[in-house]
Amino acid sequence: MSPSTPATSPRARRLLLVTALCIATTVAAALASLLLGAAEIPPATVASILFGGAAEAEIETAGGSLEPEMARSIVLQLRLPRCLVGLLVGAALAVAGVLLQGLFRNALAAPGVVGTSAGGALGAVLALSFGLGLRSSYLVPLGAIAGAFASLVVVARIARHRGRTSITDLLLAGVALNAFLSALNSFVIARAWIDHEVARRINFWLMGGIADRDWSHVAIALPGCAAGIALAIAHARDLDLMLQGEDLARSLGVDGERLKNVLLLATALLVGSAVAVSGVVGFVGLVVPHVVRLAIGPSHRALVLLSAVAGAAFVLLSDLIARTAVSPGELQLGIVTAFVGAPFFVFLLIRERGRVETL
Amino acid sequence: MSRPSEPESSSPRTAPARVDASLVLENVTLALGEAAHAPVLVRDLDLDLRAGSLVVLLGPNGSGKTTTLRLAAGLVAPTSGRVLLDGEPLDRSRGSSLRRLARRVAYVPQSYQSTFDFTVRELVAMARYPHHGRFAAPSLADRRQVEAALERLELVPLQHRIAHTLSGGELQRVQLARCLASEAHVLLLDEPTSNLDLAHGLEVLEVCRALADEGRLVVLTLHDLMAARRFADRVVLLQEGRLVDDGTPVQVLDAGNIRRVFAVEASELRSGSRSAYWFDRLQS
Numbered sequence: 037m038s039p040s041t042p043a044t045s046p047r048a049r050r051l052l053l054v055t056a057l058c059i060a061t062t063v064a065a066a067l068a069s070l071l072l073g074a075a076e077i078p079p080a081t082v083a084s085i086l087f088g089g090a091a092e093a094e095i096e097t098a099g100g101s102l103e104p105e106m107a108r109s110i111v112l113q114l115r116l117p118r119c120l121v122g123l124l125v126g127a128a129l130a131v132a133g134v135l136l137q138g139l140f141r142n143a144l145a146a147p148g149v150v151g152t153s154a155g156g157a158l159g160a161v162l163a164l165s166f167g168l169g170l171r172s173s174y175l176v177p178l179g180a181i182a183g184a185f186a187s188l189v190v191v192a193r194i195a196r197h198r199g200r201t202s203i204t205d206l207l208l209a210g211v212a213l214n215a216f217l218s219a220l221n222s223f224v225i226a227r228a229w230i231d232h233e234v235a236r237r238i239n240f241w242l243m244g245g246i247a248d249r250d251w252s253h254v255a256i257a258l259p260g261c262a263a264g265i266a267l268a269i270a271h272a273r274d275l276d277l278m279l280q281g282e283d284l285a286r287s288l289g290v291d292g293e294r295l296k297n298v299l300l301l302a303t304a305l306l307v308g309s310a311v312a313v314s315g316v317v318g319f320v321g322l323v324v325p326h327v328v329r330l331a332i333g334p335s336h337r338a339l340v341l342l343s344a345v346a347g348a349a350f351v352l353l354s355d356l357i358a359r360t361a362v363s364p365g366e367l368q369l370g371i372v373t374a375f376v377g378a379p380f381f382v383f384l385l386i387r388e389r390g391r392v393e394t395l
Numbered sequence: 396m397s398r399p400s401e402p403e404s405s406s407p408r409t410a411p412a413r414v415d416a417s418l419v420l421e422n423v424t425l426a427l428g429e430a431a432h433a434p435v436l437v438r439d440l441d442l443d444l445r446a447g448s449l450v451v452l453l454g455p456n457g458s459g460k461t462t463t464l465r466l467a468a469g470l471v472a473p474t475s476g477r478v479l480l481d482g483e484p485l486d487r488s489r490g491s492s493l494r495r496l497a498r499r500v501a502y503v504p505q506s507y508q509s510t511f512d513f514t515v516r517e518l519v520a521m522a523r524y525p526h527h528g529r530f531a532a533p534s535l536a537d538r539r540q541v542e543a544a545l546e547r548l549e550l551v552p553l554q555h556r557i558a559h560t561l562s563g564g565e566l567q568r569v570q571l572a573r574c575l576a577s578e579a580h581v582l583l584l585d586e587p588t589s590n591l592d593l594a595h596g597l598e599v600l601e602v603c604r605a606l607a608d609e610g611r612l613v614v615l616t617l618h619d620l621m622a623a624r625r626f627a628d629r630v631v632l633l634q635e636g637r638l639v640d641d642g643t644p645v646q647v648l649d650a651g652n653i654r655r656v657f658a659v660e661a662s663e664l665r666s667g668s669r670s671a672y673w674f675d676r677l678q679s
Contacts, residue, residue, distance in 0.1 A: 045514075045516065045554075045555055046555060047514065047555070141510040141511075143511075269530070270529045270530065271529075273521075273524045273529070274524075276513070276517075276521060276524070277521055277524060279509065279510040279511055279513070280507070280509055280510075280513075280518070280521070281504060281507065281508065283465070283470055283502070283504050284502070284504055284507070286469075286470050286493070287468050287469075287470060287497060287500070287501065287502035288497045288521060288522070288524060288525055288577075289490070289493045289494035289495075289496070289497035289498075289524070289525040290493070291490055291493055294490070329511065329512075333512060333513070333514065333517070334510075334511035334512055334513055335513070335517055
């Protein structure tokens, strides 16, 4: 076989395998999240509810303790929206991580690390605390998107110097911004103008999770996630070129300043939409793009698409652990992703340390 | 390496000759900033470069060679004057015009640093990005161009290697392959032989010479007067952003010009049809 046929490239071969693996894992995780829960509903029943093929009388429930209408409601109003929100949040955070790592040319950049999630959270908290959330449910995600965008602009200003981002500057700027925004969040929540119950709910939501999400949350997250991912795919090749240097990118047809603005906007849309429905779920945007890049290489078209799928799988699997680890209670999703992600972050930091000198 | 016979379409000669191609700089000045005493990188430069020739920009450090290339590539806009490609002013206003420009002019910066682990093949394939739409996959024609460029620069055995594991000479060949795969008819290369040993430097210059002979316009910056003398059709001599002389290597690279611009005394040594210089620094 000719050695120059693209199909024989190790990466191209691995791409097929990794794609199949990611899709299979996501489908399996989605099925598991629909089938598992406190109420035991047989898989056949879940299937008949989902595909609407069965009349209500035919729905069988375990032990007969569950009303058919109840089972239908659990699957359609609780499990399905929770599963979809998990898919959207995972995809959005992972793609946001890809974009941030490309923008900052640094594998340690991620929404939770550089303060984007905290910025989004502050935007959402402000919107909630001023009662905007009551006026329209879209004002909260808009607040989150605006907050994420503002934090991105700040961190980009601080950390980028002459077109490069040093790991130290990026992490320091991220740590400082995270601390500052968290303090602001606490300040806002602690103020007397918020009802005590609202403050408690905000705090709980900030910890990160997708429990008890309904269709309104799907509707809130969907537009921003879809727009952000579409922008990411459309500009994936431009990002490849930017990683070769701005002069070279320009000579290959990329307007660098415009691209940076588009990518900041896309990242803000993704993180803001995810934060608005799930609070701060950490480490998805750090771990997923890195693992996918290790597997298939840095070409951003495939990286964006596969990170979206893998991110969805990661969040759904983490949510399954969150739901089942301390049954009948639940862990917060953010706790599970941090439990996996934080050690991985330290591992990356150690690995990157040897590389800095060569940059 | 045994290979099945290739169809004609992937023969190494990748760009059709365009005898009408031209790159013209009209009274171009580039100053850093608006102030009256702002540093001027290039002043009142006039150049008329035609396809089918290899042009070498020469001059000491800071003479404006790199700036001239960047102006020609449309990477910076002149403060005054015009840059014309094939008779039309360079239009850098919109994304689509940048992409159109990218299909016609290829540029190789002096220093190059790839972030993340892109392979040689992926880097060469990037030359095809301006040729297809945002959502389109690379076509068979795109792939053929990449294959042909890899073959011509003998990069096929290295095509799956990660770029930053390559030697300087190999990386320079990757850059040339990228230019080739782009089908651009104007190639602008900033010090393509810096950091290369003698054999690899000669190899790069031979490839550039061949590309010019096939009908492209190839513009290089160099520091090596003997290489310029040997490979160039035309030498443009710059000093402090101004044009000093412009003509054939023999005309431009005479002892007087060399003394004036480089502050060295050049003695020409001849052996048959070959010649070389011996340089002595001028005593001040």
